[in-house]
Amino acid sequence: MKATKLYLLAFLALALAQWYVPLQMIYKKEKVHKTGREYKFRISPVDPTDFFRGKYITLHYEENAVEIPDEQNWTAGETAYVLLTTDEQGFAKIQSVSKEEPKGQSSFFKAQVAFVSRDGSNTLRLSYPFDRFYMQEFKAKQVEPLYRQKLRDTSNTVYALVGILDGEAVLKDVLIDGVSLKTLLNREGE
Amino acid sequence: MSIRKEIDELLQAGLITEETAEKLQRYYQAKERTSSNRLFIAFGILGAVLVGLGLILIIAHHWDELSRTTKTLLSFFPLLIGQLLCAYTLLKKRNNAVWRESTTVFLFFAIGANMALISQIYHLPGDTAIFLLSWMLLGLPLVYIMNSSMTSLLFLGGITYYAMLQGHSSYAKPSPYLYWLLLLSIIPHYRKLYKNRPQSNFTFFHHWAIPLSLTFALSSITGEQDKLLFIAYFSLFGVFYILGDSFLSPSTKPAANGYKAIGSFGTVVLLLSFSFQWFWKGLENSPPQFFPSSPELLAAVVLSLTAALLLYHQQKDKKLRELKPLTTAFIFFIAVFILGTSFSSLAVLLINLYLLVIGSLAIRNGARQNQLSTLNYGLLIIAALIICRFFDTKWSFVTKGILFVLVGMSFFLANYLMVKKRKTT
Numbered sequence: 001m002k003a004t005k006l007y008l009l010a011f012l013a014l015a016l017a018q019w020y021v022p023l024q025m026i027y028k029k030e031k032v033h034k035t036g037r038e039y040k041f042r043i044s045p046v047d048p049t050d051f052f053r054g055k056y057i058t059l060h061y062e063e064n065a066v067e068i069p070d071e072q073n074w075t076a077g078e079t080a081y082v083l084l085t086t087d088e089q090g091f092a093k094i095q096s097v098s099k100e101e102p103k104g105q106s107s108f109f110k111a112q113v114a115f116v117s118r119d120g121s122n123t124l125r126l127s128y129p130f131d132r133f134y135m136q137e138f139k140a141k142q143v144e145p146l147y148r149q150k151l152r153d154t155s156n157t158v159y160a161l162v163g164i165l166d167g168e169a170v171l172k173d174v175l176i177d178g179v180s181l182k183t184l185l186n187r188e189g190e
Numbered sequence: 191m192s193i194r195k196e197i198d199e200l201l202q203a204g205l206i207t208e209e210t211a212e213k214l215q216r217y218y219q220a221k222e223r224t225s226s227n228r229l230f231i232a233f234g235i236l237g238a239v240l241v242g243l244g245l246i247l248i249i250a251h252h253w254d255e256l257s258r259t260t261k262t263l264l265s266f267f268p269l270l271i272g273q274l275l276c277a278y279t280l281l282k283k284r285n286n287a288v289w290r291e292s293t294t295v296f297l298f299f300a301i302g303a304n305m306a307l308i309s310q311i312y313h314l315p316g317d318t319a320i321f322l323l324s325w326m327l328l329g330l331p332l333v334y335i336m337n338s339s340m341t342s343l344l345f346l347g348g349i350t351y352y353a354m355l356q357g358h359s360s361y362a363k364p365s366p367y368l369y370w371l372l373l374l375s376i377i378p379h380y381r382k383l384y385k386n387r388p389q390s391n392f393t394f395f396h397h398w399a400i401p402l403s404l405t406f407a408l409s410s411i412t413g414e415q416d417k418l419l420f421i422a423y424f425s426l427f428g429v430f431y432i433l434g435d436s437f438l439s440p441s442t443k444p445a446a447n448g449y450k451a452i453g454s455f456g457t458v459v460l461l462l463s464f465s466f467q468w469f470w471k472g473l474e475n476s477p478p479q480f481f482p483s484s485p486e487l488l489a490a491v492v493l494s495l496t497a498a499l500l501l502y503h504q505q506k507d508k509k510l511r512e513l514k515p516l517t518t519a520f521i522f523f524i525a526v527f528i529l530g531t532s533f534s535s536l537a538v539l540l541i542n543l544y545l546l547v548i549g550s551l552a553i554r555n556g557a558r559q560n561q562l563s564t565l566n567y568g569l570l571i572i573a574a575l576i577i578c579r580f581f582d583t584k585w586s587f588v589t590k591g592i593l594f595v596l597v598g599m600s601f602f603l604a605n606y607l608m609v610k611k612r613k614t615t
Contacts, residue, residue, distance in 0.1 A: 007335055008280050014331045015273045018301055019266070021328060022308050026262060029312040055252065056313075134310040136254040171313035182254055 029170050036165030037107050039084055039092035043160050043174070055140035056132045059160055059174065064114075065125045066094045073099075074116045074124055082126065083108045084164060091159065097124060101167060109169040130162055130171035139185045146184060150176050193218050227287070228391065234292035235340050242299025249307045258311055265307035272297030276336060294338035298329045298345075319355040319366075322348055326372065333379050339392035342379050343399055349373065350403040357410020369407050373400075388439055397438070398448030401430050405452060411485050417478045418486040420460070421524055425493035427456035428520035432500040435517065444563075457519045458548065458571055464523075465541045465578055470534035477531035494520060515548045545575050553604065560612065565604055573597050 042062040066082075068074065078099075084107045085095040102108050115125040135143070150156050156177045163170045174181040194215065201211045245268050253261060275293040283289035302325045308314070309321065326348045333342045349372045356366035380400065383393050408426055411419060434450025444450075463469070497520050505513060522544060530537030549571035556565025576593055579585075 004280065004284060007284070008277070010331070011277060011280055011335045014328075014335060015277070018269060018273070018304075018328050021324060022265070022304055025305075025308055025312070025314075029314075033312075055250070056310075129315040130313060132315060133313055134252050136252045137250065139254065 028168055032163045032165040032168045032170045033172065036163035036168070036170065038172070039086070039107075039162050039164055040090060040159045041092045041162055043158055055137045056134040057140055057143050057174075059131050059133060059171075061128055061131070061160075063091070063093055064128065065123050066097050068097065068122050068124050071117050071120070071122045071124075074113055076113050076116055078113050080111050080113050080124070080126060081108050081167065082111050092162070094126075097126070106166050107164050108167060109164050110167050128169070130160070130169050133160070133171060133174050133181075135181075139182075142185055143181065146181075147176070230288045231291055234288040235295055238292040238295035239299070242296055242303070245299060245303045246306060249303050249310070252310055261307065261311050265304045265311075268300035269297075269304045272300035276332075279336070290336055291338050291340045294332050294336040294341045295344065298332060298341050301325055301328050319352055322352040322355070323368070326352065330372070330375060333376065339379070339383060339396070342376055343392075343395055345376060346373075346396075346399045346403050350406050353407040353410040357407075357412055366407075366410050369410065373403065373407075388441065394443075394446035394448075397434075397442070397446055398452075401448050401452045405456065408489065411489050415478050415484040415486040417473060418484065418490045420464075421490040421520075421527060422486060422493050424457065424460060424520040424523040425490065425497045427453045427460065428497035428517065429453070429493060429500060431457065432497065432504055432517050435514070436504045437500070454516055457516055458545070458574075460523075461519065461541055461545050461548075462574055462578055465538065465545060465575065466582055467534070467538055470530045470537045473527075473530050473537075474532065474534040494524065515544065515551060519544070519548075542575065542579075545571060549575065557604070557608065560608065562605065562608055565608060566601075569597070569601050569604060573601075 043059045044062055074080075080097045080099065081101055082097050083095045083102050083105060085093050087093045096102075097111075109129070111126045111128050113124060114127040117123040147158065150158070158174070158176050160174050161172045163172055176184060197206075197211050197214050200206045201208065206214070249265070256264070272293070276297050279286070279289045279293045305321060305325055326345055329341065329345055329348070332338060333345060349369055352372075353366045353369035356369075380396050383390070383396060387393055404426060408419070408422060411422070430449040431453030434447045434453055438447060438449060501517055501521075504517070522540075526537045526540050529540070549568045552564055552568025552571065554568075556562065556568055576597055580590055
């Protein structure tokens with residue numbers, strides 16, 4: 001009986017951990033969702049890909065390169081803190097990258113260095129932790145044709161809405177000219 | 191049941207006493223019960239695995255229409271059900287393997303489904319390695335608390351996949367050292383299983399799963415000295431072979447002895463691939479530098495020392511004549527590797543000769559011990575060696591053709607003679 005109690009206690013602790021880990025993930029992301037500052041990122045071609053967590057589209061961010069003082073200081077694969085600002089049209093722009101968390105700021109997020117120039121041009125290309133947009137399995141396939149069709153009108157802009165707070169980022173939506181992709185696809189379906 | 195009828199018949203014919211008949215009946219009943227229990231466990235697990243995988247697939251649909259809150263709440267539903275089932279099992283059915291295994295397997299998948307759904311809702315980035323790692327860490331204690339061997343097997347699969355993803359990613363990520371720690375964490379369960387139930391199916395599956403996992407994971411060690419990893423592989427297969435040959439309990443069936451099978455097969459496949467010239471030419475042109483800090487060197491040294499230690503233990507009371515060529519292949523390869531850095535052609539020749547020796551000895555042993563499987567394994571090795579040489583020697587087609595015909599005929603002849611011998615004895 002004593003052994004059963006011990007096992008049950010251990011199991012309870014584990015069950016709590018099994019709740020704590022996802023809840024803590026949710027809490028962190030919810031906080032950014034609700035209180036993080038929203039940035040609009042210009043994106044270009046999206047390609048649907050498969051995976052066992054479901055179907056998603058991959059987003060390519062146009063604003064993903066930045067000039068750095070010395071390319072020798074960086075290597076591909078390491079973490080970079082990206083501090084953001086906005087351009088005249090209100091889209092996200094990289095203000096600076098650093099190896100440490102920027103102090104006294106909240107509009108930054110953690111990204112991974114994807115590529116460092118080695119030809120003296122001192123450029124850093126980044127890969128963002130919000131490049132996947134999960135979608136309903138049948139809708140993901142329709143995104144590319146829709147995107148191409150919408151792009152024929154050059155005044156259309158495609159962008160991702162991302163909440164940013166203290167190093168964390170949450171991808172909230174993908175929009176074409178201010179209309180959510182989900183809404184657009186639903187309209188197409190009708 | 192026909193057995194019962196036969197027992198009755200034997201009783202009536204006066205061949206057995208009533209007491210013996212009763213004993214026989216009881217024996218067969220008990221046997222029936224364990225085999226039906228095994229079937230229950232198998233179906234229980236199969237059911238739980240299917241339901242669990244089904245959940246993950248349903249979640250993968252990504253229900254656009256539901257709000258974020260609804261989806262989040264739903265993602266915890268299977269987790270809660272799994273936890274309640276497991277808690278019930280702990281309280282009421284702790285000694286029932288069917289309950290233990292199937293509820294735990296279900297909970298194990300529910301953890302993954304829950305995390306997958308959350309990463310969908312918040313569009314978390316695509317690092318599958320990290321996803322798997324958190325899943326496996328949250329699932330590992332279940333192996334011990336619930337005493338579930340199937341979960342242990344799933345865990346082994348998960349950490350192996352993690353090591354492969356992390357080790358072979360396009361970025362220069364750190365080698366997945368955590369894998370080795372995670373593997374160690376499952377050893378106590380494996381030991382208990384081996385000690386308490388050496389003949390159970392779960393033990394057999396572990397005898398295969400652990401060497402398989404190691405074989406895959408070793409390739410995730412990546413540094414600058416990838417050629418040294420081949421030495422590590424030879425030694426790893428050496429360790430497996432010696433373990434399976436001498437350290438696993440002798441009652442282990444050949445089909446359950448994953449160590450011996452993987453060790454033997456792995457060694458032969460490696461030898462066959464090194465019987466070509468290309469590797470050695472490359473080695474001669476750019477011999478490896480022995481950086482003391484390279485992870486491949488560390489792996490090669492640790493594994494070779496382990497293999498040597500095991501070999502010493504195995505052979506200390508035996509005669510040198512009883513040494514099997516498969517157990518010493520790793521030492522042979524280290525020697526040839528060093529030789530090969532300056533004399534590539536000699537290395538190729540030696541590897542080919544070694545394979546020829548392994549093949550011929552297997553044929554001889556098979557014939558002496560009257561084992562068709564060993565005999566054919568030897569013949570296969572020789573045949574594979576000849577097929578490999580088909581590609582890179584400049585012999586004429588006629589010579590190659592005659593060789594093939596000879597090997598094919600020896601297959602027929604050897605098997606025929608063996609079967610005939612069996613019939614006469």
